[in-house]
Amino acid sequence: MLSKEEFEALAERVFSFHTKRAPGIYIGVAMVDLARDVLGPVKGKLNAIAETQACLSDVIQIMTGCTVGNRYLRVMPALGRYALTLFDREDGRGVRVWADPAKIDAGKTPEMYNFFHRTRDADVEKGGSARELSCIKIIEEFRIVGRSILDSQKVFVINHGKPPMLPAVVCPSCGETYLQRCEMHKQCDFCSGENVYFKAQCW
Numbered sequence: 203m204l205s206k207e208e209f210e211a212l213a214e215r216v217f218s219f220h221t222k223r224a225p226g227i228y229i230g231v232a233m234v235d236l237a238r239d240v241l242g243p244v245k246g247k248l249n250a251i252a253e254t255q256a257c258l259s260d261v262i263q264i265m266t267g268c269t270v271g272n273r274y275l276r277v278m279p280a281l282g283r284y285a286l287t288l289f290d291r292e293d294g295r296g297v298r299v300w301a302d303p304a305k306i307d308a309g310k311t312p313e314m315y316n317f318f319h320r321t322r323d324a325d326v327e328k329g330g331s332a333r334e335l336s337c338i339k340i341i342e343e344f345r346i347v348g349r350s351i352l353d354s355q356k357v358f359v360i361n362h363g364k365p366p367m368l369p370a371v372v373c374p375s376c377g378e379t380y381l382q383r384c385e386m387h388k389q390c391d392f393c394s395g396e397n398v399y400f401k402a403q404c405w
C-alpha cells in the first residue's frame with residue numbers, strides 16, 4: 203500500500219499528465235494501489251484493462267507503465283463502468299477493482315455520491331471555480347473513507363496473452379498500409395466505408 207506521501211505525489215503526477223484535476227484520478231490511484239496489493243508479484247508482464255475511457259486510463263498509464271501505445275493497457279469504453287483490472291499476461295490471473303455505489307453514502311460523502319451518479323450541480327458541469335471546488339470536496343471526502351468504498355475480486359482474464367501481430371498490407375484503394383485482420387479483409391476500413399472519421403476538404 204502506498205504511503206500517504208507517495209499517494210499524494212502520484213496523484214499530482216497523474217493530474218499533470220491528465221492536464222486537469224479530475225477527482226476520479228484521486229480515487230483511481232487508490233484503485234490501482236489496491237489492485238496491485240491483492241495481485242502481488244506477477245510472473246509475466248503486468249497488463250491492465252480500463253472499463254471506461256475516463257481518467258482511470260491515465261492513472262493506469264502513469265502508475266503501472268501499461269499504456270495504450272505499448273498495448274499493455276486495453277480500454278473498453280463500451281463497458282462504461284468505473285472499474286479496472288490488473289493482470290498477469292502470462293497466466294491471466296487478475297484483480298478487478300471498482301467503486302461500489304452501495305458503499306458510497308449520500309449523507310456522509312454527498313459530493314462523491316453525486317460524482318458517481320453524475321448528479322452534481324449544473325454549475326459544476328460548466329467548469330470554472332464550481333468544478334474546482336467540487337473536485338476539492340470529493341478529494342476531502344475520499345480521504346476520510348479511502349479504500350472502504352472500493353471492492354475487489356480475483357479473476358482470470360480471457361484472452362490474456364500477447365495480442366496477435368497482424369500483417370501490414372497495402373490497401374489497393376488508398377495505397378497506404380493497413381493491418382489485415384483476415385484474408386477476407388481486402389481493403390482498409392476507411393476505403394471500405396466501415397470506419398470513416400473525416401471528410402477530405404480543404405480549409
Ligand SMILES: [Zn+2]
Binds near residue numbers: 377393
Ligand atoms: Zn485504403
